[in-house]
Amino acid sequence: MDVARLIDEAIIARTNSYAPYSKFKVGCAIALKNGKVIRGTNIENKSYGLTICAERVALFKMVSEGLTKYDVEAILIIGDTKEPITPCGACREVMNELLLPETKVILANMERDTLEIKVSDLLPLSFKMEN
Numbered sequence: 588m589d590v591a592r593l594i595d596e597a598i599i600a601r602t603n604s605y606a607p608y609s610k611f612k613v614g615c616a617i618a619l620k621n622g623k624v625i626r627g628t629n630i631e632n633k634s635y636g637l638t639i640c641a642e643r644v645a646l647f648k649m650v651s652e653g654l655t656k657y658d659v660e661a662i663l664i665i666g667d668t669k670e671p672i673t674p675c676g677a678c679r680e681v682m683n684e685l686l687l688p689e690t691k692v693i694l695a696n697m698e699r700d701t702l703e704i705k706v707s708d709l710l711p712l713s714f715k716m717e718n
């Protein structure tokens with residue numbers, strides 16, 4: 588799937604953001620190898636710590652639909668930031684857990700600037716099962 592289409596998918600996801608506290612809307616789109624897309628957006632809570640980021644919503648939807656890291660072509664995250672958005676530590680851990688190290692991670696902003704990295708770039712020296 589091309590990056591332009593994946594950006595469009597994440598922008599659609601972002602329109603559903605529930606962010607009354609931070610007002611910071613984030614969208615995520617996971618491109619699957621079968622051509623389908625799983626969308627996610629951030630969902631906040633008045634008990635702030637219960638907030639869940641767009642990436643985790645999309646990844647948990649993926650798992651709950653019976654899909655795994657082997658089904659994923661790329662994941663794209665978008666926010667209204669000057670530089671392409673950069674994911675929080677919790678989401679980095681979850682991406683590290685649920686995606687393959689070589690899977691493409693595309694960070695984007697609303698100007699459609701992008702930065703392409705890999706899952707393995709997100710969490711250097713991370714705790715591994717083998718540890």
Ligand code: THU
Nearest residue numbers: 609611613629640641673674675
């Ligand atoms: N947020 C995400 O959804 N993804 C990120 O990568 C960064 C932060 C959300 C969480 C919260 O709803 C808002 O952005 C402000 O932190």
